[in-house]
Amino acid sequence: MKLTPKRKRSDSAAAAIAATQAAALPPLEPPAHVLVPPEARPFWDAIVQARPRDTWNPVDLASAANLARVQCALEAAPVGSDDHIKLTRLALALTRAIAVNTVATVGRSADIAKGAELERKARQDDGDDLIPRLRAV
Template structure:
């Protein structure tokens, strides 16, 4: 029987999230050859999901996605190779649940957050709210 997953809105989940966030990104599995040039992509991929939800199989796919993302950077935009790698990256992102819907939610659910930020960006300067200039 599978252990029961803890609720994401519990105090225990909040503590785990803070502990996970304080750690360095997950290292690639030992069986994976991940060139140093792919590491920034790897770090972005594995930190986009909760640390304790990654399985070894997911990490293998994440390495493929990191190598694919690096490959996209090396190919000419608009070329057939670029298009193929982009499609592959999208499929791999769905496979390991690091696509936008999985990481930030449905676009319809983001409207309020986007509106708040846009309004804050357009608000007049306020001495109580620090701004980057």
Template sequence: MKPTPRRHRSDSAKAAVQAHQNAAQGPLEPPGYVTLPEPCKPFWRAIVTSRPRDTWTDSDLVLAANLARTQHAIESAPVGSDEHAKLTRLAMALARAVAVHPTATVAAVSEVTARVRLRYRPGVTSAMRVNHSGTLYGITHVADVRSAGRELHLMCKRVQ
């Protein structure tokens, strides 16, 4: 069994060089033996950009393609249906297997200074701010918990 190479600090010169090399290589594509329909490509791009390029293996890319197909299928399933619930559970399992988590990939822990939980309301975006007792927080990420349309988690960074 081949040992996993040691990860370097993200603020080191070596990590900066690796990030530039990854960016110069262009976007990741699915392996040649995986068919990914065109409507699934936006989901694919969102998934593969959530981790550094050099951390993806072929098996991870296959799982990422399956996750992209599943997320596309969720879009067409009626919300609240059994099919939507099954697809959502499948997407969560695939995301765990690929080690893609929305809140973990959006901001470093040091950037998130508050997490706000609130009842779901449509239209909440990262362009908005939260005012709590006179303190302003910029929203760095909006997560619809379990994609159920019931609860939102906002990852915030103190502005003022």
């Protein structure tokens, strides 16, 4: 028995509307019990925008926060050092765990990738002010 609700098709009008609405919102916030330091915040924003907004659950968000902190630490680690190697392996494992790696966002997970693409396009489409658009208030 499947416990999760059925997902909308990524090529439907409902998915396009949901992607446009999600693109109008700011990036997801980390869970209250997880610390994302200010210097790791750009990594957090990029990570949570790699998947459609409605596919994130609390456990994935906690793992995304860990990945953001690891990527921030990677910036400071000397390339080729033991710390850099360990952090790189950890980052790769976390990207696979939360499905923001290349295979998940572009490859096999076609529905997630198409949904993310719809959201990305909606976020980039400023258009003109003659056509009304959905915006967060």
